Amino acid sequence: MNLVMIGTGYVGLTTGVGFASLGVAVACVDVDEAKIARLDRGEVPFFEPGLGEAMKSAQESGNILFTTDLKNVIGGADVVAIAVGTPPKITGEADLTALFAVADQVGAYLDHEAVIVVKSTVPVGTNRRVLERVRVAMTNAGQGELTSLIRVVSVPEFLREGTALQDFLHPDRVVIGADDEVASRIVDRLHEGIVAPRVCTTIESAEMIKYAANAFLATKISFINEIANLAERVGADVRDVAHGIGLDKRIGKHFLQAGIGYGGSCFPKDVSALEQISGANGYTFKLLSAVIEVNNRQRERFFKKIIQELGSLKGRRIAVWGLAFKDQTDDIRESAGIDIAQRLHASGADLAVYDPQAMDNARRVLSDHVEFAPTAIDAASGADALVVLTQWPEFREVSFQTLREAMVDPWIFDGRNCLADLDLAKYGFKYQGVGLGKYEC
Numbered sequence: 001m002n003l004v005m006i007g008t009g010y011v012g013l014t015t016g017v018g019f020a021s022l023g024v025a026v027a028c029v030d031v032d033e034a035k036i037a038r039l040d041r042g043e044v045p046f047f048e049p050g051l052g053e054a055m056k057s058a059q060e061s062g063n064i065l066f067t068t069d070l071k072n073v074i075g076g077a078d079v080v081a082i083a084v085g086t087p088p089k090i091t092g093e094a095d096l097t098a099l100f101a102v103a104d105q106v107g108a109y110l111d112h113e114a115v116i117v118v119k120s121t122v123p124v125g126t127n128r129r130v131l132e133r134v135r136v137a138m139t140n141a142g143q144g145e146l147t148s149l150i151r152v153v154s155v156p157e158f159l160r161e162g163t164a165l166q167d168f169l170h171p172d173r174v175v176i177g178a179d180d181e182v183a184s185r186i187v188d189r190l191h192e193g194i195v196a197p198r199v200c201t202t203i204e205s206a207e208m209i210k211y212a213a214n215a216f217l218a219t220k221i222s223f224i225n226e227i228a229n230l231a232e233r234v235g236a237d238v239r240d241v242a243h244g245i246g247l248d249k250r251i252g253k254h255f256l257q258a259g260i261g262y263g264g265s266c267f268p269k270d271v272s273a274l275e276q277i278s279g280a281n282g283y284t285f286k287l288l289s290a291v292i293e294v295n296n297r298q299r300e301r302f303f304k305k306i307i308q309e310l311g312s313l314k315g316r317r318i319a320v321w322g323l324a325f326k327d328q329t330d331d332i333r334e335s336a337g338i339d340i341a342q343r344l345h346a347s348g349a350d351l352a353v354y355d356p357q358a359m360d361n362a363r364r365v366l367s368d369h370v371e372f373a374p375t376a377i378d379a380a381s382g383a384d385a386l387v388v389l390t391q392w393p394e395f396r397e398v399s400f401q402t403l404r405e406a407m408v409d410p411w412i413f414d415g416r417n418c419l420a421d422l423d424l425a426k427y428g429f430k431y432q433g434v435g436l437g438k439y440e441c
């Protein structure tokens with residue numbers, strides 16, 4: 001099958017490369033000429049483990065090409081997938097400008113039967129609006145008689161940054177939201193190299209599955225963070241509570257890691273969008289407002305814990321390990337790590353920061369007065385405290401003896417509890433995590 005993938009961000013590029021690695025002929029299209037040129041040279045413009053190698057072998061096998069010229073490639077497409085961003089407006093509502101612009105372009109060039117697949121996360125009802133836009137553009141281009149041969153299918157993605165290619169090739173399910181059997185079968189055939197249950201449903205249900213999935217995962221995170229906050233009042237250890245409830249198959253062990261809360265380009269956006277969609281449809285989704293509030297407050301609580309223990313930060317050298325919104329990515333969008341680093345800087349601290357992958361992205365948003373250290377130990381050298389904000393595995397591998405000798409005051413504030421099991425007291429550290437027993441705040 002021939003696939004045109006429009007949009008080469010985390011979702012579009014990973015999905016395009018994934019399909020190409022399964023033998024589908026893929027043309028990836030983007031308006032960004034510089035990005036397309038980089039991709040054509042085999043360079044992936046963001047950190048995503050394994051994606052560069054997979055892209056290189058897909059290029060060598062001739063299964064993938066990169067172009068800015070949609071008109072030139074759309075002619076042979078069986079499926080045209082759209083994976084452009086739907087960023088939040090100030091109201092939380094998804095901004096569909098880019099999506100509809102692409103729909104108009106597709107309609108202007110489409111001159112044969114094809115399936116339009118929408119991979120972007122969109123409010124319920126948007127897929128139908130995309131189809132309408134495509135059909136209007138086709139009619140304006142003189143192809144009105146073909147519009148009935150065009151179908152739209154909602155195929156939401158569930159890719160996590162850092163494991164995106166793996167998540168594409170080995171998903172828990174493939175959701176196919178279609179109006180008719182023909183379109184559903186074409187999309188199912190496109191995914192023939194992927195062994196996973198198909199959830200064949202209506203377009204609206206598929207659109208809702210995406211938001212419900214992310215909102216539920218975000219709810220799990222805010223729930224365990226509330227439990228962590230209560231654990232500090234009653235003297236429980238949230239890690240054991242998470243373990244104890246996670247063994248219940250109805251709950252599951254994943255997404256029960258307490259800390260400074262969720263960030264990234266999806267959870268914050270999608271939870272807010274779902275809250276906005278609910279309101280726009282006359283329904284007050286009470287739980288979502290609490291999930292958002294808890295998540296925002298979790299960062300504040302952790303920051304206050306640092307102030308409570310250290311007092312004024314003016315002129316104090318504070319080391320920050322981790323700026324990416326999670327490990328295995330260089331993405332700092334909505335990162336709790338960046339948020340807390342900015343609060344520390346605003347409080348007068350003399351910040352030295354280190355992240356294995358996100359330094360270049362962080363330089364664009366952190367103050368010029370922040371020191372960007374070459375290694376974790378360099379960042380901690382001379383520091384009054386170390387604040388860990390992203391759970392990069394390498395932070396567990398440092399020599400804690402060397403770290404202790406490098407620091408002036410042996411405070412460690414661990415926003416991800418990722419060092420909690422290392423018994424750092426034996427090196428002379430004072431350690432504070434999140435929800436790890438009694439804490440008087």
Ligand code: UDX
Pocket residue numbers: 157158159160161162214217221254255256257258259260261262263264265266267325326327
């Ligand atoms: C998420 C969804 O998992 C994915 O299915 C969807 O397609 C896109 O959004 P992503 O945002 O890439 O993926 O990362 P994820 O691993 O879900 O983590 C999101 C945030 O939650 C990160 O900031 C992470 O640190 C935080 N998190 C995750 C927790 O705080 N606790 C956890 O237990 C798990």
